[in-house]
Amino acid sequence: MKTNKVIITGIGSVTPFGSGVDTLWQNTLKSICCSKNGIGVVPDKVLGESSLSSKTMSMTLNSIHEAMHGAKWSNLTEDDGLIVATTTGLTTLWEADLMSYFKDSDAKTNIFASFKKEPLGVFLYEVCSALNFSGRSLLVTTACSASTQALGVAAEWIKQKKVRRCIVVGTETICALTQKGFGCFNLISETPCRPFDKNRNGINLSEGSACVCLESLDTAIVKPLASVLGSGFSSDAHHMTAPNPTGQTTAMAMNTAIHNSGVKKEDISWVHAHGTGSVHNDLAESKAIGIVFNGYDCPPVTSTKFIHGHMLGASGVLETVLCVKSINDSVILPTYGLLEPDPEISINHAKYSSVKIKNILKTTLGFGGINAAIIIGGVNE
Amino acid sequence: MNNYILGTATVGINDINMMQPEFRNTSRNMVLAHTALGRIFSSHDSLLEFLKQNTTGIFVGTSHGELQCSSDFLRYIEMEGLARPILFQNSLHNSILGFVTKAYGLTGPSFTISSQHFSGEDALCLACDVLDSQMIQYALVVGVDTIPSGIEDIFYSTYKKDVKLVEGAGAVLLTNKQNLSAISDYIRPKAIIRDVKCNKTKAVGTTENVNEKGYYDSNAIEKLCKAVETNIARVDTEKPDGSSSVLSLGFE
Numbered sequence: 001m002k003t004n005k006v007i008i009t010g011i012g013s014v015t016p017f018g019s020g021v022d023t024l025w026q027n028t029l030k031s032i033c034c035s036k037n038g039i040g041v042v043p044d045k046v047l048g049e050s051s052l053s054s055k056t057m058s059m060t061l062n063s064i065h066e067a068m069h070g071a072k073w074s075n076l077t078e079d080d081g082l083i084v085a086t087t088t089g090l091t092t093l094w095e096a097d098l099m100s101y102f103k104d105s106d107a108k109t110n111i112f113a114s115f116k117k118e119p120l121g122v123f124l125y126e127v128c129s130a131l132n133f134s135g136r137s138l139l140v141t142t143a144c145s146a147s148t149q150a151l152g153v154a155a156e157w158i159k160q161k162k163v164r165r166c167i168v169v170g171t172e173t174i175c176a177l178t179q180k181g182f183g184c185f186n187l188i189s190e191t192p193c194r195p196f197d198k199n200r201n202g203i204n205l206s207e208g209s210a211c212v213c214l215e216s217l218d219t220a221i222v223k224p225l226a227s228v229l230g231s232g233f234s235s236d237a238h239h240m241t242a243p244n245p246t247g248q249t250t251a252m253a254m255n256t257a258i259h260n261s262g263v264k265k266e267d268i269s270w271v272h273a274h275g276t277g278s279v280h281n282d283l284a285e286s287k288a289i290g291i292v293f294n295g296y297d298c299p300p301v302t303s304t305k306f307i308h309g310h311m312l313g314a315s316g317v318l319e320t321v322l323c324v325k326s327i328n329d330s331v332i333l334p335t336y337g338l339l340e341p342d343p344e345i346s347i348n349h350a351k352y353s354s355v356k357i358k359n360i361l362k363t364t365l366g367f368g369g370i371n372a373a374i375i376i377g378g379v380n381e
Numbered sequence: 382m383n384n385y386i387l388g389t390a391t392v393g394i395n396d397i398n399m400m401q402p403e404f405r406n407t408s409r410n411m412v413l414a415h416t417a418l419g420r421i422f423s424s425h426d427s428l429l430e431f432l433k434q435n436t437t438g439i440f441v442g443t444s445h446g447e448l449q450c451s452s453d454f455l456r457y458i459e460m461e462g463l464a465r466p467i468l469f470q471n472s473l474h475n476s477i478l479g480f481v482t483k484a485y486g487l488t489g490p491s492f493t494i495s496s497q498h499f500s501g502e503d504a505l506c507l508a509c510d511v512l513d514s515q516m517i518q519y520a521l522v523v524g525v526d527t528i529p530s531g532i533e534d535i536f537y538s539t540y541k542k543d544v545k546l547v548e549g550a551g552a553v554l555l556t557n558k559q560n561l562s563a564i565s566d567y568i569r570p571k572a573i574i575r576d577v578k579c580n581k582t583k584a585v586g587t588t589e590n591v592n593e594k595g596y597y598d599s600n601a602i603e604k605l606c607k608a609v610e611t612n613i614a615r616v617d618t619e620k621p622d623g624s625s626s627v628l629s630l631g632f633e
Contacts, residue, residue: 087473098452099459101535115535119444119598120474121497125581134582138503141446142493143475149492153507156514177451180458181469233490233516235439235482241470249488260516367470368479370491 006155007224008376010071010213011321012063015308016040016206019047019062025325028307031336033192033204040206040309041174053126054093059209060084060171061130067167071213072221081136081163082128083154085147085170087313089123089139092175099176127169136163141313143366144274145233146170147210148316151374152231152257154214165215170314174207178312185241193277193310194337195303196286196345203276206309210318226324227377229263229359232256236369242280243365247287253371254292254363261359261375265296268375269357270332270350272323274364275303276310277337281365286345288363288371299361300350306337316364316372323376327357382577384509384520385561385570386630388428388554389606390420394527394547403484408447408471409527409548411480417523417552418481425567429485432554435563438517439482439491442504442524444598446474446495448536449529456531477525489517498620500524501551501601502579502628508555509574518560524602525550544621547595551603572609573631580625601626 013020016034017027027034034040047058068074076082097111116122124139140146140153147170154166172178182188182205189202214228234253236244243250258265273285282303289301304322311318326333334352341349360376397412398404404412422429454468470476475493482491490511496503501524508520527548529536540546555574556564601618605628608616616628 087475095455098532098535099455101532102456102459111535112538116539118448118539119497120446120495121444121500121598124496128581137496137581138507139495140492141474141495142478142491143473153510156510156516160510160513162510176458177454177469177472180464181454181466181472184464184466184469231516233438233492235478235488235491237482237486237488239483240476240479252488256516366475367473368475369482370475370478 004159005217006158006214006228007217007220008212008226008324009215009220009222009224010067011225011324012066012211013208013318013321014042014059014062015208016042020066021321021325028304028322033306034206035192035204035309038188038190038204039174040204042207054090056090056092056171056173057126060127060169063209063211064167064169067211067213073213076131076133076135078135079164081154081157081166082133083150083166083168084124084127084139085150085313085317086120086123086172087141087143087146088172088175088178089120090117091177092173093117095176142370143368144312144315145364145366145370145372146313148364148372148374149233151228151317151320152372155228155231158214158216165219167211167213168317169209169211170317171209172207172312172314174205178205187278189277192306192337195275195277195305195335196282196342196349197338198340198342200277200282203278204309206311208311210314210321212317212320224379226327226379229375229377230257230261231374232260234371238369241367243284244369245284247284247291250284250288250365250371251291254288254361254373257373257375263359263375265293267358268299268361269359271299271301271361272319273301273303275305277305282345285365286347289347298348300332301347302333302350303335304333320362320376323360323362327378330354330356382509382574384512384555384557384574386553386555386572386574386609387564387568387570388421388424389609390417390552391603391606392417392550394549406467407480408450410443410447410477410525413550414441414477414481414523414525415484417550418485418521421552421554428567431564431567432519433486435518437487437489437519437521438508438511439478439487440494440504440508440520440522441478442494442500442599443474443477444495444497444500444526447472447476449527452529452532498598498622498624499579499581499626500599502577502626505602506577512555512557518556520555521552522555522602523550523552524599526597526599541621545595547597549597549600549603551606553602553605575629575631578627582624
């Protein structure tokens with residue numbers, strides 16, 4: 001598995017804590033929750049003065065530049081790749097105008113100008129333009145599994161030599177559509193979310209951006225931070241919003257990722273779960289983990305969403321950034337906010353521990369029954 | 382590339398019946414995509430079962446996705462002060478994929494791609510990449526877009542005036558050389574995809590006026606289907622913004 005190995009050489013993030021991975025990491029280690037009344041918002045001051053068209057673009061480019069700086073990539077060339085993962089794109093630029101238009105279609109609103117930003121592809125185009133990038137690009141919008149899928153696709157592009165290096169960036173901005181939408185399902189907890197807890201009562205939504213730079217050992221200038229060893233995807237074919245309660249189809253994605261990575265199950269040190277804090281997600285996901293590790297010692301399982309909230313399509317790459325930090329600092333993070341484990345959830349809840357991490361199974365589940373998993377390898381694996 | 386096109390289907394808005402019970406609480410995008418896939422499956426009684434027993438991926442390319450449901454959701458909030466769960470669950474671009482995987486019981490890898498004028502081409506290229514990775518044996522690619530009612534004037538204003546916009550879907554079934562013989566009892570190859578070239582920034586030489594037959598952003602799949610059916614080896618598409626794509630096919 002040493003040949004064509006796909007490595008991570010740069011990471012970047014913008015979260016409600018601020019700009020930069022170190023800010024996220026320090027707040028994580030201090031178990032600070034970024035959400036207020038169930039929503040985590042990136043303060044405008046974090047992004048500073050910007051000539052960019054939107055907060056979404058500022059967050060995206062900030063995280064990309066941080067990751068590229070870490071990887072010592074001075075620019076992108078035509079043989080590189082760029083994958084953007086999002087569900088909302090530039091929605092904040094047009095939804096308020098559209099709502100005003102509904103109220104009074106004769107009123108002078110900006111909707112005819114702002115609506116040009118409606119297609120998600122415009123967001124992709126703007127990111128490429130800002131980076132002066134004309135290589136292979138893609139926008140993945142497969143709900144909350146979008147950026148985990150993007151990481152798997154990027155790794156395949158590099159393995160197959162379809163691109164030389166690849167940026168994967170996930171971005172979400174809080175908008176009325178998602179806030180009211182999850183609200184009407186009674187899915188938002190106004191208090192910090194408590195994944196896997198008996199008394200969990202919903203998710204915390206958040207906004208921000210996270211980015212990783214992927215490449216092969218041939219092109220890397222800096223020491224690898226981690227590697228992406230394999231990926232697996234599946235569909236529940238069960239329900240538009242709820243996961244398959246048996247966990248069977250989610251387990252398919254996890255098992256495929258493990259198989260494709262060539263890693264033995266006993267060499268998985270940690271499962272970084274989706275763990276949203278919703279009743280249905282946590283039950284289904286824990287059953288899937290139970291299926292995957294049936295007959296093996298279940299590795300410790302963690303959700304970190306108490307800290308950074310649920311960044312929807314960007315959550316996979318954001319949590320991969322945390323996995324990379326954990327690998328490099330040799331720490332397994334606990335599920336913050338977990339006070340009284342749900343007796344129906346029989347997984348090995350992680351405790352904070354200093355340990356050398358071999359491999360991590362990172363999972364996500366999305367609306368529409370979309371499951372994605374990747375195996376993140378330690379630097380010496 | 383060099384993947385085989387086994388099945389093709391195109392669907393126009395007049396071909397669908399939203400009143401069917403199975404389409405309750407669905408969108409036109411979902412029904413268009415469902416109907417296009419159904420036409421592919423109908424080529425053999427057991428084709429769908431075969432695809433379910435093997436690893437089949439679905440790749441949906443859509444530019445505007447479920448803009449109709451997003452718009453309706455926001456309208457209800459603004460006008461009625463009411464957030465309707467059904468409109469939110471259908472508002473994601475990915476809900477088309479969620480609906481068709483559930484309707485047909487397909488549990489393989491599935492992706493939703495949205496790249497404005499290149500939504501069809503990018504979904505097609507990704508399907509070929511995932512076939513190349515051997516993560517899947519068969520790929521269903523759908524390009525689908527609709528025009529949201531109630532905000533047509535705003536929607537049309539984002540395109541040049543002379544672009545004739547339509548609603549529709551195209552779908553293709555693909556496989557690679559390794560998996561071709563296993564499916565040959567159900568369906569035979571019609572063409573080979575040789576190459577997909579996208580010029581996302583400026584136009585290259587093109588042969589077709591976009592006004593001619595009607596346009597939607599993800600219509601590359603529909604155009605691919607029509608080329609396969611009429612044995613045309615090269616599909617040039619000029620996009621409304623001057624960008625372009627070229628799909629090259631081979632016939633054996």
